[in-house]
Amino acid sequence: MAGKNTRTIKPRIREILSRKLPPELVSLLPRHWVQIGDVLILPLREELLPYKHEIAEVYARVLEVKTVLRKGWILGEFREPHYEIIYGSDPVTVHRENGIFYKLDAARIMFSPANVKERIRMAGIAKPDELVVDMFAGIGHLSLPIAKHCGAKVIAIEKNPYAFKFLVENIELNRVQDRMTAYNIDNRDFPGEDIADRILMGYVIRTHEFIPKALEIAKDEAIIHYHNTVPEKLMPEEPFRTFQNIAREHGYGAEKLKELVIKRYAPGVWHVVVDIRVFGK
The missing domain is CATH 3.30.300.110 (Met-10+ protein-like domains)
Incomplete structure (x- = not known):
């Protein structure tokens, strides 16, 4: 305790x-x-x-x-x-961290204490006039701090119906209904284009498969927080190199702003987040 x-x-x-x-x-x-x-x-x-x-x-x-x-x-x-x-x-509980209430079923929904620094970083990352799209919202791990502490508008997309139930409850629990809208869909079915000032891609292993959709959602010069797992032997070139190559294939430019190691994912493999500014066609 x-x-x-x-x-x-x-x-x-x-x-x-x-x-x-x-x-x-x-x-x-x-x-x-x-x-x-x-x-x-x-x-x-x-x-x-x-x-x-x-x-x-x-x-x-x-x-x-x-x-x-x-x-x-x-x-x-x-x-x-x-x-x-x-x-x-x-197993359902409410975890309080940095002024945010996270309600979840700890037996069925992932909540990693090792990601706490990234959740806290998100609490100061955005400006109030930004529109942020969270493509893998879960229960609001990364987007609740943005809505609560930054005052930005957030679109939170979560495909898993069970996690989505807690996402909706957490939006109400943290009283950010006026700034946060939730969608229970696959993010690739989200209809928005050229709307986001900032995009959260808090997924791992297969995150690169969703880069084309992120580019479609992003405004020119939007910032994307791109998470993925990467073998240590491929760092520091990866995972930005893969993002940049896919962006080029779709006619976009990409600039690395910052790279942070979140935690060890497996022996010799790290969970990394890269902040990337993207430039439109």
């Missing part, structure tokens, strides 16, 4: 569980976890699974959370977590 000293929490958890687990398993207890609102996501090694409910109950009690999830895999087009509930019953 935020504000608690993990140097005292970890020994306390181990001390309690040492009375419940075989001695050789105590050293395998997780030393790191993720807390989203009042839900805990706990990585458990295979050897600990026979005791997963007892372990989860202790972590929940010490960290004062209502639900504990066993960390699993993130799969599919929508980057959905597949996490098992091992304590409690309700």
Whole structure:
């Protein structure tokens, strides 16, 4: 829990569980976890699974959370977590960060604490007179800070119906209905052309497939925040090189303004965001 000293929490958890687990398993207890609102996501090694409910109950009690999830895999087009509930019953929570309320189902919707710096950066990135299009809005991870703190107009597009439900709730929860409009469609079906001052492309792995649509939506000299995953051996040329090549194929120019590493995605692979100014035909 935020504000608690993990140097005292970890020994306390181990001390309690040492009375419940075989001695050789105590050293395998997780030393790191993720807390989203009042839900805990706990990585458990295979050897600990026979005791997963007892372990989860202790972590929940010490960290004062209502639900504990066993960390699993993130799969599919929508980057959905597949996490098992091992304590409690309700994975829906409200996570507060930088003055923003994010309501989500932590068992089925991705919310990465490692992306916090980028969410905070978005809170100061836009001007009030801008129109921002978020092509992969999710629950509003990146676009809620823009609407709330920058006062810009935002069009938030989310294809996943379940994530979209929370996006709509979060728009109301953060009282930005006057500045933020949500669409439950594939962004490639969005009809707007030459309208956006700024575009968010907060997706990974296949983001390059959506570059032509982003260029269609963008005004001349718009800024695109282009996220993707890239092997370390291809950096720093990638991922901007791919963006620039696709832009040229469609008759657009592209200028790299800034590149930031968000987090490690996999061994030797990084999640990167590039701020790019694009120039029309």
